[in-house]
Amino acid sequence: MILVDGQPQDQVSAQDRGLLYGDGLFETIRFTGAVAPLWSRHMRRLAWGCERLRLPAPDPGLLWQEAATATRGLADAVLRITLTRGTGTRGYAMPAAPRPTRIVAAFSLPVLDAVSYRDGVRLHLCETRLAEQPRLAGIKHLNRLEQVLARAEWNDPAMAEGLLCDQHGHAISATAANLFAVVDGVPVTPALERCGVAGVLRAELLEALPRVEVRELPLAECLLASELFLSSSVRGILPVQAVADKVFAPGPVARAMQSHWHELGYPMEQA
Known part of the structure; x- marks a missing residue:
């Protein structure tokens, strides 16, 4: 399942800064059932990255809820959280009031040899x-x-x-x-x-x-x-x-x- 800003969909704006400039961050998190043993470390790194890029940090509690929704039904999953600065006017200047795009996507764990x-x-x-x-x-x-x-x-x-x-x-x-x-x-x-x-x-x-x-x-x-x-x-x-x-x-x-x-x-x- 893929959620964009909490809604089931798989599309973002063609003017999203993540697409135009790579302006954003991501985390790739392994789930075993409903458990992600390294979740807290991923959240700390995401917050650190947001601080470095001057990007509003998402609420970890909200991300956990969306992760639970996206991974439901998967025995073992890989969850990717992508956070972009959202859309804005053309050019490299950061939007004065950014509205980040939040993508939470879950996939089956690939076969490990x-x-x-x-x-x-x-x-x-x-x-x-x-x-x-x-x-x-x-x-x-x-x-x-x-x-x-x-x-x-x-x-x-x-x-x-x-x-x-x-x-x-x-x-x-x-x-x-x-x-x-x-x-x-x-x-x-x-x-x-x-x-x-x-x-x-x-x-x-x-x-x-x-x-x-x-x-x-x-x-x-x-x-x-x-x-x-x-x-x-x-x-x-x-x-x-x-x-x-x-x-x-x-x-x-x-x-x-x-x-x-x-x-x-x-x-x-x-x-």
């Missing part, structure tokens, strides 16, 4: 580099063209994801997941002050890991890590089996974080 959780996934090393824009870094804004171009670089079904770097050759993330590496026994995740999305599961893992470093991660150092894994609020924890021709093996940190994911309330994928 249990073997990938056991053995890991292969990553394409993307040529597309992430641009730096500190004012947008971290938030989940609507402009995903970098990810679209990166994803167009491969069509091999054996490649589950792509590894993205910044302009300086530092590993940042996958196209739709955050990245963790274990370097000299210490978990490391890239700093995201200049580019990248600060994922909600990443935030959860930063609290769950007994010691973790958030810092720049040069690609060369990343490829020498003892283990790599991805975190996604929809897919959970995926060990990395290979980046291009560099081979890895699922390690104890990834396994521990998979157990933590399960303890949050998500099912454990069984191969």
Whole structure:
């Protein structure tokens, strides 16, 4: 089901600023039945993004009601909340009194390959580099063209994801997941002050890991890590089996974080 401003429909104005300028934010939330274990983290990130973009924040209680309506009847669902600045006069200037457009859409959870959780996934090393824009870094804004171009670089079904770097050759993330590496026994995740999305599961893992470093991660150092894994609020924890021709093996940190994911309330994928 798709709700637009609380009403069942699937259309918005052709003059909506989300369509014209990518002026807005979104959250993608996994539901297990009527439960979304990371809901509060998604709401905090949405509020943070609204503050960054000077966008009126929606009422979390209203969003929860609409989420419950949209996901009704789905055993496992992916909910997308899209918030735009709404319509306005032509031009980039923000409307003096914006009336945001709120889209709440639920879809069945895609089939997840249990073997990938056991053995890991292969990553394409993307040529597309992430641009730096500190004012947008971290938030989940609507402009995903970098990810679209990166994803167009491969069509091999054996490649589950792509590894993205910044302009300086530092590993940042996958196209739709955050990245963790274990370097000299210490978990490391890239700093995201200049580019990248600060994922909600990443935030959860930063609290769950007994010691973790958030810092720049040069690609060369990343490829020498003892283990790599991805975190996604929809897919959970995926060990990395290979980046291009560099081979890895699922390690104890990834396994521990998979157990933590399960303890949050998500099912454990069984191969």
